[in-house]
Every structure is written in C-alpha cells, then in structure tokens.
Amino acid sequence: MAIDLALTPKQKRRTGERCCEPVVYPDVAREDALRLAEVAKALGDPVRLQLVDVLRKHAGKVCVCELVPLFEVSQPTLSHHLKKLRDAGIVDSERKGLWAYYYVIPDALKELSAWLS
Amino acid sequence: MAIDLALTPKQKRRTGERCCEPVVYPDVAREDALRLAEVAKALGDPVRLQLVDVLRKHAGKVCVCELVPLFEVSQPTLSHHLKKLRDAGIVDSERKGLWAYYYVIPDALKELSAWLS
DNA sequence: GCGCCAGATCGATAGCCATCTATATACATA
DNA sequence: TATGTATATAGATGGCTATCGATCTGGCGC
Numbered sequence: 001m002a003i004d005l006a007l008t009p010k011q012k013r014r015t016g017e018r019c020c021e022p023v024v025y026p027d028v029a030r031e032d033a034l035r036l037a038e039v040a041k042a043l044g045d046p047v048r049l050q051l052v053d054v055l056r057k058h059a060g061k062v063c064v065c066e067l068v069p070l071f072e073v074s075q076p077t078l079s080h081h082l083k084k085l086r087d088a089g090i091v092d093s094e095r096k097g098l099w100a101y102y103y104v105i106p107d108a109l110k111e112l113s114a115w116l117s
Numbered sequence: 118m119a120i121d122l123a124l125t126p127k128q129k130r131r132t133g134e135r136c137c138e139p140v141v142y143p144d145v146a147r148e149d150a151l152r153l154a155e156v157a158k159a160l161g162d163p164v165r166l167q168l169v170d171v172l173r174k175h176a177g178k179v180c181v182c183e184l185v186p187l188f189e190v191s192q193p194t195l196s197h198h199l200k201k202l203r204d205a206g207i208v209d210s211e212r213k214g215l216w217a218y219y220y221v222i223p224d225a226l227k228e229l230s231a232w233l234s
Numbered sequence: 235g236c237g238c239c240a241g242a243t244c245g246a247t248a249g250c251c252a253t254c255t256a257t258a259t260a261c262a263t264a
Numbered sequence: 265t266a267t268g269t270a271t272a273t274a275g276a277t278g279g280c281t282a283t284c285g286a287t288c289t290g291g292c293g294c
Binding site for chain 1: 240242243244
C-alpha cells in the first residue's frame, strides 16, 4: 500500500518534482510496535540489561541475594529493576522461604530478537 | 570466575545451608552493557521503533517529509525522535537542498541482535 | 512469642523525556 | 530581494524514572 504525501499539490504544480519515491507504511503494526518497544525499553538500562544477561546465562533460577552484590545499587533499587523486568514480561520469580529466585521467561526476547534480524 | 556471596558467614555457621549455587559475573562487561542499553533505550519508544522499521525496510534513504505523515506526532516531535536515533548511532542523515534523508547505519543493530540471540 | 533475615514497598527527590507551540535556519523560486 | 517551504532548534510543561533511606511483610530459628 504505497502512499504519496511527499509534496503538497501546490508544490507539484509548481515544480513537478518530488523529494523521493513513496515509502510504505511500517510493517510492524502499531500494537506490535508497542510491545516491541516495551521490551526494548525494559532493556534500556545497563543494570537491567546485565541482570537479564546473568539470568539468561545461568540455566536455573537465581537467588536475589546473589544478584544484589553484583551491582552497585541498593537492594531496593535492584528490586525495582527486577519488578520492571517482570512487568515487561521478561522475567518471573518464585519464592522459597526467605529467598526469591528469578529466571528469564523462555522466548520472552524472541519477538524482539526476530524483529532485529 | 565463580563468586560466593550468597550467605553471610554467620548464616552458614547457623544453618549450613545456601540459597543456591553461586552464579558468575555478567558476561557482558560494564561498558558493553552501557552501549547495548543505549541502543535498546533508543528503540524503547513505539514511534522510534516504527521509524527504524520503515527505514530498515526501505532500501535507500527516506525523506523526512515522507515520515512525518506516517505518525501522529508533530513535525518537531518527529525531528526530536530522529535526533535521538542519530545520537544513539542507529541512523544518520544527509541533506539535499530543502530535504533531509535518513537511513539506518549498516550493522548498527548487529551488536544488540547478537546479544539477544 | 521474640528477634532476625531476605525481599518488597513506601515516600521523597532530582533528573530525564515526550510532547507541544513558537521561532530560527537555510534553501528555492520568482 | 522578498516570499514560501522543509527541517531543526528553543522553551515550556507534565509525567515518568532511577535512586535512596526507612519501613513493612512474612518466614525462620531459638
């Protein structure tokens, strides 16, 4: 579905020129873009990106008490980042007694990865 | 390089238990994470993500005048988003007379794509 | 029950961000 | 030179976000 909004009718009358070939609408629909951007946004912080990196490379579920000392932020701040990742559907957690274990949801990054390739 | 910060010495003495196996440090170094997160952050807005989508799928360079009508934001706002993408090293532009043409820098998304897979 | 510990939540704060209108810049055409 | 046009920048604003210290919650050991 090509569009042609490059030049106003007035311009066309005057110059007969156009700035370029018409482009197409984005292939990703609006709601797909919202979801992809949501995931990208969650990864758009160095702490969160490294959190996901650790969780992905560690096969099982990782205790928060192991994550906290890896980063130079306070425990509440790390908890906040983990919540952001959970809200974005990238990770989930499981509680066992005092400890909380986080893990990357399988295929959570698949969509974004596919779009990027 | 494994670490062992899961339990305080006191805890170990008391319970002899640990919350989990020790994890490793993140594979991505701090500065790599900064760069990856910067790109992800730039893609973390639906308008910008769709902008990149259009530019990537359109082989050549695309005139701003074709991009503006595709989105429901004002021209200055779109200009702002394009600048963000340029600052993140994802796109670049070229001026020809009145018109500005934007294009995705080849391999700009390669790093992030590789990390995601 | 009492104290301790891991983790989440609260409340505050400072900085950033998306958006707009208005204006500037720079080129083109008459 | 004067006018119009495409894009960028400036300035303002409301909302979001990363961060912290303090506190709450719920499980554990004594």
